[in-house]
Amino acid sequence: MAAQVKICGLNDEEAIDAALEAGAEFIGFVFYPKSPRAVSAEQAAELSQFVEGVCKVGLFVDPDDALLDEVTSHLRLDMLQFHGSETPERLARVRAEYGVEVMKVIPVATKDDLAAAEPFYEVVDWILFDAKPPKGADLPGGNAVSFDWSVLAGFKCPVPWMLAGGLTSANVAEAIRVTGAPAVDVSSGVEERPGVKDPAKIAAFVAAAKSAA
Numbered sequence: 001m002a003a004q005v006k007i008c009g010l011n012d013e014e015a016i017d018a019a020l021e022a023g024a025e026f027i028g029f030v031f032y033p034k035s036p037r038a039v040s041a042e043q044a045a046e047l048s049q050f051v052e053g054v055c056k057v058g059l060f061v062d063p064d065d066a067l068l069d070e071v072t073s074h075l076r077l078d079m080l081q082f083h084g085s086e087t088p089e090r091l092a093r094v095r096a097e098y099g100v101e102v103m104k105v106i107p108v109a110t111k112d113d114l115a116a117a118e119p120f121y122e123v124v125d126w127i128l129f130d131a132k133p134p135k136g137a138d139l140p141g142g143n144a145v146s147f148d149w150s151v152l153a154g155f156k157c158p159v160p161w162m163l164a165g166g167l168t169s170a171n172v173a174e175a176i177r178v179t180g181a182p183a184v185d186v187s188s189g190v191e192e193r194p195g196v197k198d199p200a201k202i203a204a205f206v207a208a209a210k211s212a213a
């Protein structure tokens with residue numbers, strides 16, 4: 001079965017259209033003010049008002065309830081992605097209160113890091129294995145860095161999961177082959193510069209992921 005694809009950090013209509021036309025199953029909006037890809041709740045609502053048939057994901061980093069309330073009162077998100085140091089207890093509460101799917105990001109460098117996902121299996125719908133941010137990075141994700149994919153080879157995750165970190169149209173097929181990832185997530189690899197998506201790169205990435213054996 002072809003891998004599912006999430007295009008993250010979308011902030012303009014052209015890029016959203018490119019993701020939908022290419023066949024991405026998930027589109028992501030970043031609600032983290034320090035990010036060059038950040039959108040406001042109002043912007044995301046406008047951008048997604050006519051978008052149907054894909055899973056709309058909101059990305060947050062240790063958000064308080066006020067931010068979650070603000071965003072979810074403006075638009076219907078299908079999934080909330082958490083890229084900070086949220087605890088399983090916090091995510092269980094959020095999932096129950098907001099009635100949407102929840103995805104927890106687990107930063108990975110070595111095989112030992114995979115154990116950090118275990119406490120979340122009972123309380124989230126998805127796990128996203130992403131590269132650890134480089135030392136001194138301003139952002140906890142979206143840094144265009146990969147990790148050693150072989151740490152996921154043969155790994156059995158009891159919940160649906162995605163692979164992210166430095167993926168591009170040139171390496172995504174190999175990443176899927178090595179890890180067996182059922183879904184992949186990309187941001188930097190489909191941009192012309194941080195915060196500016198390239199529709200042609202989006203199309204090429206989705207095609208490469210979908211054609212991976």
Ligand SMILES: O=C(O)c1ccccc1NCC(=O)[C@H](O)[C@H](O)COP(=O)(O)O
Nearest residue numbers: 008035141142144164165166186187188
């Ligand atoms: O994209 C951001 O600016 C960002 C900010 C804060 C936390 C996470 C962020 N991005 C995460 C992602 O877009 C993806 O989930 C993933 O890390 C892919 O990143 P990339 O290596 O850029 O493809």
